Amino acid sequence: MQTHDSRAVPSLAIHGTGGPLTMSSREIAELTGSTHDNVLKSIRKLVKEGVVSGNETPYVHPQNGQTYKEFRLDYRDTMVIVSGYSAELRAKIIDRWMELEEAERAKPLDYSNPAVVLGVIGHLQEQVAEQAGRLKKLDRLEAAKGSMCISDAAKTLGVARDYLFQFMSARRWIFKRSGNKNWLAYDDKRKALLLEHDDHLYMDNLGQERVATRVLVTAKGLVKLAELLEQPLH
Template identity: 50%
Template sequence: MSTREIAELTGKSHDNVLRDARSLAKRGVLKSEETLYIHPQNGQAYPEFLLDQRDALVLVSGYNATLRARIIDRWQELEARVLAHLQVPSNFAEALRLAADKAEENQRLQDALAKQAPKVAAIVRLAGAGGAICVTDAAKQLQLAPSKLFGWLEENRWIYRRRGSKRWIAYQPRISAGLLKHKVTGLKPDPETGSDRAAFDVLVTPKGLARLAELLAVPAALTNPGRN
């Protein structure tokens, strides 16, 4: 749940909710990190937090009971949607069939993994690496020229630049998927709205690096980490 949705549910301004989240994050109370979203109307990037259930409830714990109830109701609504899509057997025969289907699916996955064991192991190692890194460092990890990686990311709609700007921006679906993130490097007032507008850099997450390694098929960079 984003701080923007919390602001909408509670009737508070997003600036105030964002201030509360930053205060808790600074004290180490929130585990979630600040990120950016692209405003659909003006194309500008603004800060927000994407919170799991624990952090969302911690954030609103200081709000009054009515506002807390709205957030809890929203979480229950989201959970109900997930449960509605789960396959639950209604009798013993269905349970056996479901178990058999799962066993067959697991076997197919194991066979596929066995065929691609070296590649899978390399990607798993890469996915478990340290924190997010800049695109240039990601190119080094993948043993690619930075210009080639930037070009691929732009062509495949991972990143883009607004006209007249030299700063790269990550597409929101890539951020939501955990492949890319924005590192906020500063804040300055938006001349139109007066709200804080963020200056930021695009970072590649470990998950994103693993996905790029898979898509770009660069086994040398994966199987020989000592060269990175």
């Protein structure tokens, strides 16, 4: 199988074509300064683990005419792939998605084209099916009892653990005090019964009894997070 360094590819590969917007693995490599080979390796590993979905698709190199492989990823899977990158690189990816979404909203549809009409009908049918599945998921979460740690919440919501911590921090659900490694919940999220604190005793290295606090996500918090994760991180 042929691979190459994405930095040799001048044309970037975000596209919509009337369907769900996707980002190419070549685009991720270009924006993050990585090689396409390394990005492909990371994606293949996560696909094999079932963390992200996707199949390798062929494309023709615009300069040498040869065929190579790439992935096309939706917003959620793209964010999972770059969750381990620096904040600066993640910001580049998010900014690029925002540009794409804005361009897609501004593009008029040609309703005289039967293919466009069929595409709109198909999209609406998909939206109805997705909404039905989403409502079932929210009903299941809302019926859940008790609370769970953020790591378990990430598994329940189907997102990467580190990504959920970053997402909740960016949305001002959780924070860290200066010099403290433990995450805490913002008061407004506790008052809204979305999060709660769990205090437990432990022995430190000197044999001293200490109290540690961790954040738990309530059933109501799971439902709200599920709703927020449906939205782009603007």
